[in-house]
Amino acid sequence: MNTPDSHFDNLAEHFADKIYNSPKGQIRLALLQLDLAGLQQREPLQILDAGGGQGHISRWFAEKQHQISLCDTSKPMLEKARQLNEIAGLTNKIQLHHCDIDTFCQSNLDRFDLILCHAVLEWAEKPDLLVNQLIDQLKPGGHLSLMFYNRHSLILRNALRGNLRKVKRGDWSGDGNSLTPHQSLDPEEVYGWLQQNSMQILEKSGIRCFYDYLPLKVKQTYDFEDILELEQNHYRQQPYIHMARYIHVIATRL
Template structure:
């Protein structure tokens, strides 16, 4: 049975809420080759690292429509999920209900999730959220507190280097570090791309050991569409999954996925 616990955050956090474009997100991201490539990379990392999921407690902070959380639930995980967008959360609840799988859910920002989901968890997931927040590194510290000792963190974020490289290749010789005000108000361009080296330094400072990190869409996004069409999406995906784990290519991924384990309480 799905449950929702709406709460008032008690503050005016100016973070991006996707109520207005929830349906568009499914069409323009999740149902596209780039969305499927993202999921393939996440699956590969979880499988390669043998992250235990059977009967484990998973907290998905900013879980959106719950695509990956649903996959974890199908592998035996007990999923807790929050999102600031009621529209996105409703889609997640529908997916879990359709699959006849339980979901404990809350409509709230991750900054206040502890009020609904107290304690710590075996696996904490935070995918494509930090770059939409006005204070991403404050939120990162909050995320770390949810992971129990010897627990796992799966963190994916929009990559500063991939963002700037794309801007340069599009002719912007002074590549910006973030989106402009218009896109932040109207579009789905992330506000604050993050430097993966800084993020991993912050994780280590919070007691985590980095077990793997990869670039996602480090080949796909920098290959001309006509070439992708000629060689076929499976070949593009295979190259992306392979080179996304290698330097220097992974630094050019549009997203970075970090898997870390908490070494200290």
């Protein structure tokens, strides 16, 4: 198995609070939607949301009549997705699959116009193989939206906090009971995996270039809209992209 099995089963509500109901989660969602707006506005696509959790991005696409297959290993996450899909009236647009990405890819006979894989790669035992699997599920000319946990940001954040010994050890693993990923990823390595599989990178962006570094007093002083504007004004510029907590890449299969 190349993706975590039940890690999120007991963290579903915590995940919703920390990711979707928090400023950092709202920044993440806003920037992803900004990046993906062009694809969302296209004629209906066949989309795979790999490790899609509660389906926030899936519903956003489904509102524009796209057809989505969402797979995830966590039953509580999928149950929450089912409830939210029903409330939104989008049940017929989003098929839920309780399985890991490996299993889905092995059993699926169709190919997709777009694959979404956001904050999953860093939990995989062999992230390079997961990238290969996802690309195999794409139609020629199809797009992959890949967001991953950036090692550069982790090093910088720990250095700023004075965790110099941790930086020296290079020990970034979570404790198994939190939302801290198992591993961080070197962006250049991920870009290499894509290019080795005949993928052309169209866009790179940084998801939360500044927010995670801001002192609490600053976060409390400024309106959320001001901080979001700061992120939007810099998230596609170097060097800020590679300072961000997560990096989002959109690539197309040649």
